[in-house]
Amino acid sequence: xxxxxxxxxxxxxxxxxxxxxxxxxxxxxxxxxxxxxxxxxxxxxxxxxxxxxxxxxxxxxxxxxxxxxxxxxxxxxxxxxxxxxxxxxxxxxxxxxxxxxxxxxxxxxxxxxxxxxxxxxxxxxxxxxxxxxxxxxxxxxxxxxxxxxxxxxxxxxxxxxxxxxxxxxxxxxxxxxxxxxxxxxxxxxxxxxxxxxxxxxxxxxxxxxxxxxxxxxxxxxxxxxxxxxxxxxxxxxxxxxxxxxxxxxxxxxxxxxxxxxxxxxxxxxxxxxxxxxxxxxxxxxxxxxxxxxxxxxxxxxxxxxxxxxxxxxxxxxxxxxxxxxxxxxxxxxxxxxxxxxxxxxxxxxxxxxxxxxxxxxxxxxxxxxxxxxxxxxxxxxxxxxxx
Amino acid sequence: xxxxxxxxxxxxxxxxxxxxxxxxxxxxxxxxxxxxxxxxxxxxxxxxxxxxxxxxxxxxxxxxxxxxxxxxxxxxxxxxxxxxxxxxxxxxxxxxxxxxxxxxxxxxxxxxxxxxxxxxxxxxxxxxxxxxxxxxxxxxxxxxxxxxxxxxxxxxxxxxxxxxxxxxxxxxxxxxxxxxxxxxxxxxxxxxxxxxxxxxxxxxxxxxxxxxxxxxxxxxxxxxxxxxxxxxxxxxxxxxxxxxxxxxxxxxxxxxxxxxxxxxxxxxxxxxxxxxxxxxxxxxxxxxxxxxxxxxxxxxxxxxxxxxxxxxxxxxxxxxxxxxxxxxxxxxxxxxxxxxxxxxxxxxxxxxxxxxxxxxxxxxxxxxxxxxxxxxxxxxxxxxxxxxxxxxxxxxxxxxxxxxxxxxxxxxxxxxxxxxxxxxxxxxxxxxxxxxxxxxxxxxxxxxxxxxxxxxxxxxxxxxxxxxxxxxxxxxxxxxx
Ligand SMILES: Cc1cc2nc3c(=O)[nH]c(=O)nc-3n(C[C@H](O)[C@H](O)[C@H](O)COP(=O)(O)OP(=O)(O)OC[C@H]3O[C@@H](n4cnc5c(N)ncnc54)[C@H](O)[C@@H]3O)c2cc1C
Numbered sequence: 114x115x116x117x118x119x120x121x122x123x124x125x126x127x128x129x130x131x132x133x134x135x136x137x138x139x140x141x142x143x144x145x146x147x148x149x150x151x152x153x154x155x156x157x158x159x160x161x162x163x164x165x166x167x168x169x170x171x172x173x174x175x176x177x178x179x180x181x182x183x184x185x186x187x188x189x190x191x192x193x194x195x196x197x198x199x200x201x202x203x204x205x206x207x208x209x210x211x212x213x214x215x216x217x218x219x220x221x222x223x224x225x226x227x228x229x230x231x232x233x234x235x236x237x238x239x240x241x242x243x244x245x246x247x248x249x250x251x252x253x254x255x256x257x258x259x260x261x262x263x264x265x266x267x268x269x270x271x272x273x274x275x276x277x278x279x280x281x282x283x284x285x286x287x288x289x290x291x292x293x294x295x296x297x298x299x300x301x302x303x304x305x306x307x308x309x310x311x312x313x314x315x316x317x318x319x320x321x322x323x324x325x326x327x328x329x330x331x332x333x334x335x336x337x338x339x340x341x342x343x344x345x346x347x348x349x350x351x352x353x354x355x356x357x358x359x360x361x362x363x364x365x366x367x368x369x370x371x372x373x374x375x376x377x378x379x380x381x382x383x384x385x386x387x388x389x390x391x392x393x394x395x396x397x398x399x400x401x402x403x404x405x406x407x408x409x410x411x412x413x414x415x416x417x418x419x420x421x422x423x424x425x426x427x428x429x430x431x432x433x434x435x436x437x438x439x440x441x442x443x444x445x446x447x448x449x450x451x452x453x454x455x456x457x458x459x460x461x462x463x464x465x466x467x468x469x470x471x472x473x474x475x476x477x478x479x480x481x482x483x484x485x486x487x488x489x490x491x492x493x494x495x496x497x498x499x500x
Numbered sequence: 501x502x503x504x505x506x507x508x509x510x511x512x513x514x515x516x517x518x519x520x521x522x523x524x525x526x527x528x529x530x531x532x533x534x535x536x537x538x539x540x541x542x543x544x545x546x547x548x549x550x551x552x553x554x555x556x557x558x559x560x561x562x563x564x565x566x567x568x569x570x571x572x573x574x575x576x577x578x579x580x581x582x583x584x585x586x587x588x589x590x591x592x593x594x595x596x597x598x599x600x601x602x603x604x605x606x607x608x609x610x611x612x613x614x615x616x617x618x619x620x621x622x623x624x625x626x627x628x629x630x631x632x633x634x635x636x637x638x639x640x641x642x643x644x645x646x647x648x649x650x651x652x653x654x655x656x657x658x659x660x661x662x663x664x665x666x667x668x669x670x671x672x673x674x675x676x677x678x679x680x681x682x683x684x685x686x687x688x689x690x691x692x693x694x695x696x697x698x699x700x701x702x703x704x705x706x707x708x709x710x711x712x713x714x715x716x717x718x719x720x721x722x723x724x725x726x727x728x729x730x731x732x733x734x735x736x737x738x739x740x741x742x743x744x745x746x747x748x749x750x751x752x753x754x755x756x757x758x759x760x761x762x763x764x765x766x767x768x769x770x771x772x773x774x775x776x777x778x779x780x781x782x783x784x785x786x787x788x789x790x791x792x793x794x795x796x797x798x799x800x801x802x803x804x805x806x807x808x809x810x811x812x813x814x815x816x817x818x819x820x821x822x823x824x825x826x827x828x829x830x831x832x833x834x835x836x837x838x839x840x841x842x843x844x845x846x847x848x849x850x851x852x853x854x855x856x857x858x859x860x861x862x863x864x865x866x867x868x869x870x871x872x873x874x875x876x877x878x879x880x881x882x883x884x885x886x887x888x889x890x891x892x893x894x895x896x897x898x899x900x901x902x903x904x905x906x907x908x909x910x911x912x913x914x915x916x917x918x919x920x921x922x923x924x925x926x927x928x929x930x931x932x933x934x935x936x937x938x939x940x941x942x943x944x945x946x947x948x949x950x951x952x953x954x955x956x957x958x959x960x961x962x963x964x965x966x967x968x969x970x971x972x973x974x975x976x977x978x979x980x981x
Pocket of ligand 1: 601647653661715
């Protein structure tokens with residue numbers, strides 16, 4: 114186990130990074146380490162933990178704005194929002210079923226990994242709701258981007274650049290999120306379909322309707338089920354599910370899942386529980402255009418799959434081998450999409466491209482941008498790409 | 501006139517050679533050099549600033565864009581990308597030694613895919629052109645800037661434009677899937693695709709709102725949505741800005757996020773009413789237009805709740821539209837706001853800051869005081885849900901002092917926006933207009949880091965230079981000169 118630095122504030126983070134930069138010593142950056150198993154292992158003698166930078170620093174429910182330090186546990190934020198009837202819009206997952214552990218994820222880790230749940234399909238990803246960020250670059254210099262208002266196009270959008278950069282461009286110390294009221298009621302229709310392709314057609318019909326479907330997943334199995342969610346005021350949920358039911362009947366038998374059942378179903382989907390990954394399995398997340406989802410499942414030929422985002426997010430699980438990975442990469446590439454090796458034993462993660470290669474133009478830009486943000490190459494080196 | 505960097509002497513000296521070279525790259529009608537035909541490109545929506553460029557290039561394909569950029573890069577020629585030229589911040593203002601690269605001939609809709617809810621379009625397709633193309637099938641492209649009849653998707657991407665309905669549907673950045681672009685070296689690349697959340701750095705997010713600083717965008721893959729069953733508006737007028745602000749807070753606290761929540765102050769109400777005769781209450785200090793969506797019953801339910809909330813704040817006037825026609829009547833004045841202000845004063849500056857919504861009463865009070873001390877009228881239109889404030893400052897362009905005062909007044913307002921926790925621009929971009937105010941919002945280091953990111957894309961600072969970043973002590977431009 115490597116040595117862990119856990120500064121108490123942003124100045125401490127800045128000093129720790131500056132010292133590491135001066136010494137040319139890489140740092141593994143983490144919140145509480147719940148996603149340590151994601152992507153490639155970082156070779157670093159020291160870990161910089163943000164866990165002590167914790168707490169909500171600003172919450173203005175009427176302005177739909179919440180700021181918190183990067184190490185704040187996400188459940189703490191969700192609880193504060195729930196007290197005022199609000200929520201994190203992108204419905205981010207915890208993924209304890211996949212990564213194990215009992216620690217809560219932190220806000221900074223959530224933003225650095227840009228993980229979003231089922232509501233992403235209509236309400237946007239984490240990256241869409243990061244309104245402001247404070248961070249420390251690879252020389253220990255503090256910078257901000259965005260702010261604490263909902264509309265801001267001043268300067269380059271480094272909030273988006275850092276979101277999903279897995280800590281390789283800066284150490285996030287504080288985040289401001291746009292938040293929204295949580296819906297009064299949830300309701301779901303489950304359509305039993307003959308095959309996955311029909312299931313995606315049912316999801317497309319729902320997502321292409323005027324009813325504001327806020328979740329659209331496909332649970333594989335002998336009798337696959339396409340599930341479509343409405344979250345609204347109670348009157349609207351009843352009305353919209355009624356209209357959707359008429360539109361979906363042609364795809365298969367339709368069953369209604371009411372409020373509590375609907376919430377529980379989508380909690381599970383958000384956590385990828387229906388995937389049923391074995392403890393030994395590797396897990397992939399593939400993103401493609403929705404109609405290509407069933408083809409990816411077939412081409413990958415792995416034993417377990419779950420589709421969300423209208424069919425466009427394909428969770429796959431199967432033997433943790435280079436051969437499985439090759440098939441997933443080929444399937445994602447053939448569908449013009451993107452993949453992430455989400456969980457795998459460390460030797461496999463270290464040996465394989467865990468993300469798609471980018472073309473030479475983007476690879477060149479990536480190097481130049483890393484040189485701007487982290488000239489000594491000490492922030493999570495190797496986490497996203499080898500070398 | 502705003503300061504622009506001195507033309508590069510080598511480029512000016514080789515003018516004829518460069519023009520001939522451009523014509524060889526784009527033979528036929530692709531290069532415009534005659535002064536009379538260049539003239540329409542000398543300014544944009546911020547027409548107080550004008551500067552004819554060296555030439556205008558109007559490519560029809562990504563390959564032609566790449567060829568022009570490669571040529572300009574080889575010859576050290578500055579390039580100003582341009583869509584429809586509706587920028588209100590001077591983002592498309594040419595430089596004397598620049599080639600304006602106009603995307604308007606790339607105006608084809610390449611593909612519409614309803615099952616995947618996306619459209620692939622060239623950069624010169626207009627914003628409304630996308631919606632018009634899919635409207636018969638019930639779909640639309642959500643971001644709807646007031647300029648949507650003219651402005652182009654490539655311009656929208658580069659400005660990250662918003663619209664009246666972005667409280668519900670988000671701004672441009674939230675409605676994109678992929679881009680095709682060309683670097684200043686003339687290399688073609690693609691980011692994102694037809695899927696959500698491509699793994700890797702968020703190139704799509706970085707390029708969106710980059711104001712032509714990083715690359716030229718030639719193709720855009722946008723998300724399209726099915727329109728709601730219907731929409732209807734209501735109007736609520738109050739005795740004081742504070743009271744209208746409290747009503748907005750109460751609406752958001754109730755859990756209702758209307759699709760639009762527009763605020764007008766007294767001068768804006770009066771200007772719009774005189775112009776459009778929409779029946780706005782002239783005794784009100786502040787007025788809200790609130791729009792909801794859904795089936796007729798859902799609209800009734802939401803408008804009923806909103807009416808109840810507004811009634812708690814002792815409104816002077818409360819009108820809930822019963823029909824689509826009544827709804828249009830409520831919007832009529834607001835939609836004509838620019839024309840209305842234009843009738844009072846032929847010249848006005850449209851400012852664009854964002855403030856925390858709770859600061860609205862204070863900010864309006866301060867703007868009122870500034871208006872008195874500058875002796876210039878101002879009308880305020882405010883996207884109340886998201887804090888985006890548009891003060892329209894009226895001045896007389898024939899009087900240099902009046903213009904100078906208007907600019908100074910605008911700068912004071914934007915500085916105030918930053919002081920109360922907001923920002924310089926919510927949707928119109930920095931352009932040339934606000935570039936020298938960037939030091940109000942950002943530290944020198946933050947600006948340096950952003951400049952270094954631009955340099956990573958454009959090492960010689962040839963792409964739309966003299967915009968976004970303060971001109972003074974700009975290392976990128978010194979290097980280029
Ligand atoms: C009456 C009026 C109302 C408006 N209302 C709104 C509103 O409601 N909301 C809003 O957000 N804005 C509004 N605007 C501002 C303006 O319309 C937007 O900024 C719009 O997106 C500009 O699009 P354009 O095609 O005209 O781009 P241009 O003005 O031509 O260019 C804008 C910027 O983008 C760059 N650019 C353009 N195309 C490309 C490309 N393909 N590749 C790289 N760089 C490029 C240019 O260099 C420039 O910096 C309004 C303007 C007017 C005149």
